[in-house]
Amino acid sequence: MNKVTSNAAPAEILAGDFKAALKLTAEAVNAELDRLLPSVSEPEGYVVEAMRYAALDGGKRLRPFLACAAADLFDVPRTQSLRVAAAVEMVHCYSLIHDDLPAMDDDDLRRGRPTVHRQFDEATAILAGDALLTEAFGVLADPATHADGNVRIALVQELAQASGAAGMVGGQMIDLRAADLDLDDAGLRRLQNLKTGCIIACACRSGAVVGQASSERVEALGAYGIAMGLAFQIADDVLDVEGSAAETGKATGKDEAAGKATFVSRLGLEGAKNYARSLADDAVAHLAPFGAKASLLKEAALFAVTRRN
């Protein structure tokens, strides 16, 4: 990745370097996912095509970027960090497939393309999600990820913890029941942390784990990820409102239309923006032990709250 020079203060230059690094990581992880999910000519190849369709979809690859940037702090070879990044992204992609299903959010489009159950069918989408989740653990367990089995099993523990009932799946469960739960601010923050924060933090932590970092450094990057993830989510909610206002002339977006509580609905637009900015500052503070080497991660936190899409 590009390194930011210490005097590159203006926001555009920082953002430029970060965006270039994000793009480079996206290209590298796309190639890695393409390699890790080869097409299969056997009859079950249909589910592999659905996995590939979902995984090679042109997303921003924020989680892979965070995994690679965290691993860079510990000089992890790119061949290893890309496998960790790809595994985390597989879990993210599986969660999107299942979240889009008719029984969940019932979305027909994602990033302008038909969702997996629309492009293939519902059964294949369920199976493709299942297989991507399974493959993520297979990738981490493979000796190519790290020669030391203790490192690989620590990565498996991180991913299982972040993505199961006590993490991402638990967050999705709360989200589905949110209308009945009357969540307070702490409850809403917990929902967001579980649903999206845990896996973002997992990306950061896993980069440190594959770098055999001390537990203090793993925790610091995890805390960065939780703060960064919540800032990113609140910025999403802000964009949902401001984007709609610009495009449709209405002041409300799909979250409000769906009756979903967000930090925008609780704190107002300015309050939510301020909260996101303070979270980005929190995230950056957790990077202090890493000094200038963590400048890309710092930019990522600032990008999370200044992006326009």
Added chain:
Amino acid sequence: MNKVTSNAAPAEILAGDFKAALKLTAEAVNAELDRLLPSVSEPEGYVVEAMRYAALDGGKRLRPFLACAAADLFDVPRTQSLRVAAAVEMVHCYSLIHDDLPAMDDDDLRRGRPTVHRQFDEATAILAGDALLTEAFGVLADPATHADGNVRIALVQELAQASGAAGMVGGQMIDLRAADLDLDDAGLRRLQNLKTGCIIACACRSGAVVGQASSERVEALGAYGIAMGLAFQIADDVLDVEGSAAETGKATGKDEAAGKATFVSRLGLEGAKNYARSLADDAVAHLAPFGAKASLLKEAALFAVTRRN
């Protein structure tokens, strides 16, 4: 587990000892699953209840039995083999939840109880399956499963390989497309091996892996599992036909009604029974290296083709 004395030739005595051992394992793995999946009072506890509903459902626990019996060959402490057994069973239970979904087999009942999506709802069922699959890897990765991280990561590799697109999920994909595929005998055998054989073999192999067995012994137990799994599946198909004949007076069961090719439809009832018996013999032959210590596994293979339910 009870040991079978070498002169216990009569089938009833053998079956009695096996059945007693199967029942003991089922009770022990039920307790283990109950312990590994504690209820949670937080809002996401709803998905945990669904996981518990699915996992604590009174199944035969054949896969846990095989994992424990294989581990017994290598004198693995029961505390360790039960964790391996519980992990494999979690994957089996997740696969049943997802297979029962409306988009898949659309079943309302399983073992006389409403299926998970009928008892809870479809979204919760999808999430409960996802979380059980994730938790299975979390259980294997936990140091309580084995002190050596290299053993635990080998278990993760076994489970990921057996349950993903190149294993169980791939088999389910083929099964869903079977009507369009015009499978020959080899294709049907491959479907069955992927859909049910791989995870049964995984149970056997994992018992050996947690016992740090040589790769030859792991392979022997895996070969036993594949033959045993196919025998078990064909016996299921036979029971589907004979059970229906006894209960309904019709000579055909739900497989034939659903237009599904089985070894019964291909080989006829007697041919299928003979094939299952020869597979059970194959399975038993793979146990030769283990001598009398493998008598329960031998019985399990014979039980697979002589059971009445």
